[in-house]
Amino acid sequence: MPTATRQFLLNAHPRGRGIEDGDFKLVETEIADPGAGEVLLKTRWLGFDPAQKGWMENIADYVAPMEIGDVMRGSAISEVIASNNPKFSTGDLVMGSTGWTEHHLSDGAELTKIETSLSPTTMLSVLGTTGLTAYCGLFKVGRPMAGDTVLVSGAAGATGSVVGQLAKIAGCRAVGIAGGPEKCEWLVKEAGYDAAIDYKADNVRRQIKEHCPRGADVVYDNVGGAILDDMLANIATGARVVICGGISRYETGNLPAGPKNYFNLIFRRASMAGFIVIDWTSEFPAIRKRLEGFVKEGKLAYQEDIQHGFENAPATLKRLFTGANRGKQLLEL
Numbered sequence: 001m002p003t004a005t006r007q008f009l010l011n012a013h014p015r016g017r018g019i020e021d022g023d024f025k026l027v028e029t030e031i032a033d034p035g036a037g038e039v040l041l042k043t044r045w046l047g048f049d050p051a052q053k054g055w056m057e058n059i060a061d062y063v064a065p066m067e068i069g070d071v072m073r074g075s076a077i078s079e080v081i082a083s084n085n086p087k088f089s090t091g092d093l094v095m096g097s098t099g100w101t102e103h104h105l106s107d108g109a110e111l112t113k114i115e116t117s118l119s120p121t122t123m124l125s126v127l128g129t130t131g132l133t134a135y136c137g138l139f140k141v142g143r144p145m146a147g148d149t150v151l152v153s154g155a156a157g158a159t160g161s162v163v164g165q166l167a168k169i170a171g172c173r174a175v176g177i178a179g180g181p182e183k184c185e186w187l188v189k190e191a192g193y194d195a196a197i198d199y200k201a202d203n204v205r206r207q208i209k210e211h212c213p214r215g216a217d218v219v220y221d222n223v224g225g226a227i228l229d230d231m232l233a234n235i236a237t238g239a240r241v242v243i244c245g246g247i248s249r250y251e252t253g254n255l256p257a258g259p260k261n262y263f264n265l266i267f268r269r270a271s272m273a274g275f276i277v278i279d280w281t282s283e284f285p286a287i288r289k290r291l292e293g294f295v296k297e298g299k300l301a302y303q304e305d306i307q308h309g310f311e312n313a314p315a316t317l318k319r320l321f322t323g324a325n326r327g328k329q330l331l332e333l
């Protein structure tokens, strides 16, 4: 039984700047044997989300604030290595927000047992928060109808790639915006997007007009800033603009100027709404089953980008903000 564990603690709030190595402190701390009703977990994979930057800055009010000295918050899949809890046995794989720690003591209340027949890591990727976010944001906020054109920014990422494929399953046209030719090729060849726009090479606004000649009926935005403006300039009458995230803001930490083209919402009788996926937590088991079914039927492709080594957790988080990740960013311990 381990008596000590390594953990990354929050060492600084990265406000107004990108993430730096000094924002984290690697420490070794003692870990007790599990008490009554507790389980001892060994972390196997960490999952990375752009939202972690906002948690570190303490700007999001939908989660508890992160204080200096807290274990870095994050989702993980762990193995139960000792159990005094009748709900869990040694060897079980569980998922939870257990943070950047090699071992963790838990009373089991916040843990979900991994029971998928797909790879366990899918519970952090296509069946995890990003897959659920894609599903809820598209269907509950975007409300696509067959024949609609669905325009997605951050399209090659863990969330965006699922959005376009779900749109195709719903009988829509999917147009994605992503950085670089390789990601754009993957979108069309592997994820079945009808068209992909390389925002690093093309004139985004002109390209959207070309690929969405009647305008976009659903806009699913993961990026914000100039790309959101370009998408707002090309919406169809009655469009639904889904604000899922704004990663172009996260790296600098500065709030972007408001969208310039919001008047188009008036002209096009359109709506724009944000959402937080945890509002549909009670529906997650049923949505997971649907997503798992789509994967098994070969209708939903996904990518997992697995880095290695606990000490590489800060560098792995940074990959999301340079676009280095190919699909869901994970780290295997």
Ligand code: NAP
Pocket (backbone or CB within 6 Å): 048, 049, 050, 051, 129, 130, 133, 154, 155, 156, 157, 158, 159, 160, 177, 178, 179, 180, 183, 222, 223, 243, 244, 245, 246, 247, 248, 249, 275, 276, 277, 278, 320, 321, 322, 323, 324, 325, 327, 328, 329
């Ligand atoms: P991801 O898309 O897999 O990875 C982030 C991607 O963002 C990068 O690969 C990069 O792709 C792109 N990016 C980074 N900086 C950018 C910039 N300055 N301009 C344009 N694109 C940039 O990450 P994810 O976990 O799936 O998250 C996607 C979005 O969903 C995030 O905004 C996240 O906050 C949001 N989200 C929202 C909820 C919710 O409940 N509302 C829940 C989960 C996630 P390129 O190479 O294409 O630039």
